[in-house]
Amino acid sequence: MSTIPFYIPLLFGAGVLAAVVTLWRAANRSRALLIFAAAWIAVESVIPPVLPLLALPPMVVIIVILATKKGRGFINTLDLPTLTLLHMLRIVVEFVLYQLYRYHAVPVLMTFEGRNFDILSGLSAPVVYYFAFVRHRMPARWLIAWNLACIVLLFNAVAYGALTAPGPLQQLSFDHPNIAIQHFPYLLLPGVLVPIVLFSNAASIVKLLKIRSVNGDKFFVEKAG
Numbered sequence: 482m483s484t485i486p487f488y489i490p491l492l493f494g495a496g497v498l499a500a501v502v503t504l505w506r507a508a509n510r511s512r513a514l515l516i517f518a519a520a521w522i523a524v525e526s527v528i529p530p531v532l533p534l535l536a537l538p539p540m541v542v543i544i545v546i547l548a549t550k551k552g553r554g555f556i557n558t559l560d561l562p563t564l565t566l567l568h569m570l571r572i573v574v575e576f577v578l579y580q581l582y583r584y585h586a587v588p589v590l591m592t593f594e595g596r597n598f599d600i601l602s603g604l605s606a607p608v609v610y611y612f613a614f615v616r617h618r619m620p621a622r623w624l625i626a627w628n629l630a631c632i633v634l635l636f637n638a639v640a641y642g643a644l645t646a647p648g649p650l651q652q653l654s655f656d657h658p659n660i661a662i663q664h665f666p667y668l669l670l671p672g673v674l675v676p677i678v679l680f681s682n683a684a685s686i687v688k689l690l691k692i693r694s695v696n697g698d699k700f701f702v703e704k705a706g
Contacts, residue, residue: 571603
């Protein structure tokens with residue numbers, strides 16, 4: 482890991498910061514969200530880099546938000562156009578993963594040259610944003626389908642990340658494992674970036690389902706924020 486050029490962790494750190502700030506903006510600059518995110522990043526930076534410890538707590542928070550009335554009320558306040566643009570950051574993540582592969586810190590399976598196609602979510606995000614929130618020519622059901630597809634691509638990437646990381650879950654790439662996940666700042670991928678991306682997709686689906694229940698499936702017309 483010491484041979485990795487300095488710009489790679491800096492770029493990854495910038496991606497984490499951009500994800501938090503974008504979600505904060507989508508949440509109408511919620512101070513509570515910003516404090517929680519900063520505190521969790523600080524905790525993740527010092528706890529042992531064990532995958533369940535990194536990923537499970539934020540996943541529990543997401544489930545609680547989705548399952549409770551207060552949580553769904555919070556989702557209703559989120560800005561859907563901003564949540565959509567947030568996924569462009571997945572391009573940055575995939576670029577970093579490819580650079581880490583070049584320096585033997587992750588296996589090729591975790592890159593777009595292998596079996597990780599999550600970059601498609603990032604590349605399609607500005608197109609979806611344009612047709613849904615600028616041209617207003619995308620029905621709600623298409624937005625729901627796109628968010629579901631993004632979740633599938635994310636789970637695929639997460640699966641290969643877990644199955645190639647050293648530990649009891651490892652089933653693949655024993656000769657070239659995912660060692661980056663054991664080091665800062667890359668341990669923030671499962672603990673911060675993945676939960677933010679997943680929550681953005683899930684919250685968007687919840688909002689869109691509510692919109693469909695009220696307005697039907699006419700062209701989506703919420704203004705870009």
